[in-house]
Amino acid sequence: MAQKQDGDIETLILALPETAGSALYGMIDVLAAAGRLWQEMVGTEMSGKSFRTRIVSLRKNTFRCGNGIPVHPDVIVRDDPPCDILILPELWLAMDEDLSGRYPQLVDWIRAKYRAGAHLYSACSGSVLLAATGLLDGREATSHWAYADLFRTQYPKVRFQAEPNLVFADPAGRIVTAGGASSWHDLALHIIARHLDPEEALRIAKVYLLKWHGEGQLPYASLVRYRPHADSVVRKVQDWLAENFTEPSAVTQAVLHSGIPERSLKRRFGSATGSTLIAYVQNLRIEEAKRVLEREDCPCEDVAARVGYENPAFFRRLFKRSTGLTPAQYRRMFRPLSQGRHAELAE
Numbered sequence: 001m002a003q004k005q006d007g008d009i010e011t012l013i014l015a016l017p018e019t020a021g022s023a024l025y026g027m028i029d030v031l032a033a034a035g036r037l038w039q040e041m042v043g044t045e046m047s048g049k050s051f052r053t054r055i056v057s058l059r060k061n062t063f064r065c066g067n068g069i070p071v072h073p074d075v076i077v078r079d080d081p082p083c084d085i086l087i088l089p090e091l092w093l094a095m096d097e098d099l100s101g102r103y104p105q106l107v108d109w110i111r112a113k114y115r116a117g118a119h120l121y122s123a124c125s126g127s128v129l130l131a132a133t134g135l136l137d138g139r140e141a142t143s144h145w146a147y148a149d150l151f152r153t154q155y156p157k158v159r160f161q162a163e164p165n166l167v168f169a170d171p172a173g174r175i176v177t178a179g180g181a182s183s184w185h186d187l188a189l190h191i192i193a194r195h196l197d198p199e200e201a202l203r204i205a206k207v208y209l210l211k212w213h214g215e216g217q218l219p220y221a222s223l224v225r226y227r228p229h230a231d232s233v234v235r236k237v238q239d240w241l242a243e244n245f246t247e248p249s250a251v252t253q254a255v256l257h258s259g260i261p262e263r264s265l266k267r268r269f270g271s272a273t274g275s276t277l278i279a280y281v282q283n284l285r286i287e288e289a290k291r292v293l294e295r296e297d298c299p300c301e302d303v304a305a306r307v308g309y310e311n312p313a314f315f316r317r318l319f320k321r322s323t324g325l326t327p328a329q330y331r332r333m334f335r336p337l338s339q340g341r342h343a344e345l346a347e
Contacts (some may be wrong), residue, residue, distance in 0.1 A: 020070030023089035038203040043135035088126035123184035144180030218324035223283035245284040
């Protein structure tokens with residue numbers, strides 16, 4: 001346990017059996033280095049303030065969190081330890097897993113900490129727990145993009161935003177939610193900038209080679225997510241589109257293939273998938289375009305034609321709206337990852 005020093009910022013990071021160990025210990029490591037590590041590396045004086053970061057849990061005994069990673073809590077919720085900052089890191093949750101009612105004591109404690117003046121920060125699916133407290137009702141929030149449907153169905157009062165890497169729920173910035181997975185990097189840098197010094201956040205980014213995800217989550221999100229449903233006609237259409245989405249008249253042909261009136265299909269398709277038929281086709285095409293851009297050097301005009309668009313300008317606008325990046329920007333961002341993968345396979 002970190003020893004308290006004068007001026008320390010009392011910081012609690014919540015650990016549960018569902019917690020992702022990478023986010024938990026990564027956040028501890030980065031915050032512990034703030035005000036110290038850069039200064040040691042370059043030989044300057046330590047910063048005056050630092051974070052006193054402790055793990056808080058529901059029980060004091062050692063337990064294992066996600067992927068069997070051991071957790072040794074410093075303090076427990078029942079003892080109500082003081083904090084200026086409370087962090088809810090990523091949780092290993094299924095895309096439809098609702099936490100409502102699972103941790104009533106914890107939910108009450110989080111609410112009490114907020115009322116007492118603590119800043120609340122969540123990373124990735126940690127915002128699902130935060131939503132269960134009701135503190136996000138009527139406010140904007142984010143999480144991993146894959147939890148959009150969960151928020152829509154289980155927490156409809158939350159104004160969920162799938163695009164940004166960070167979302168401020170209130171003007172004072174006392175509740176901040178971060179997007180998916182490694183966006184805890186962005187959250188840690190924000191916490192350091194907010195509570196220590198923006199220059200220190202920059203120094204920590206340099207030490208850890210942390211990248212600010214200013215492009216948001218859209219470039220990383222899959223536009224096509226298959227929701228389970230029992231509508232056999234819609235499944236039939238989805239199967240047909242999976243093979244024929246590049247056809248110029250894909251929507252018209254899909255209606256004919258369904259064997260039911262167009263209005264009925266569109267209504268049933270929206271109910272089963274949460275998407276309009278035209279948007280579904282567009283998403284299939286953009287996902288295919290992303291795969292081509294990741295792997296090949298062909299011009300944008302050729303990419304557009306291969307996925308079903310005769311007008312390259314329209315394709316570029318649609319791609320930018322769907323991913324937040326132009327096709328060229330997307331290729332620069334993800335092609336090196338694909339090239340690295342192919343290089344490894346070739347060895």
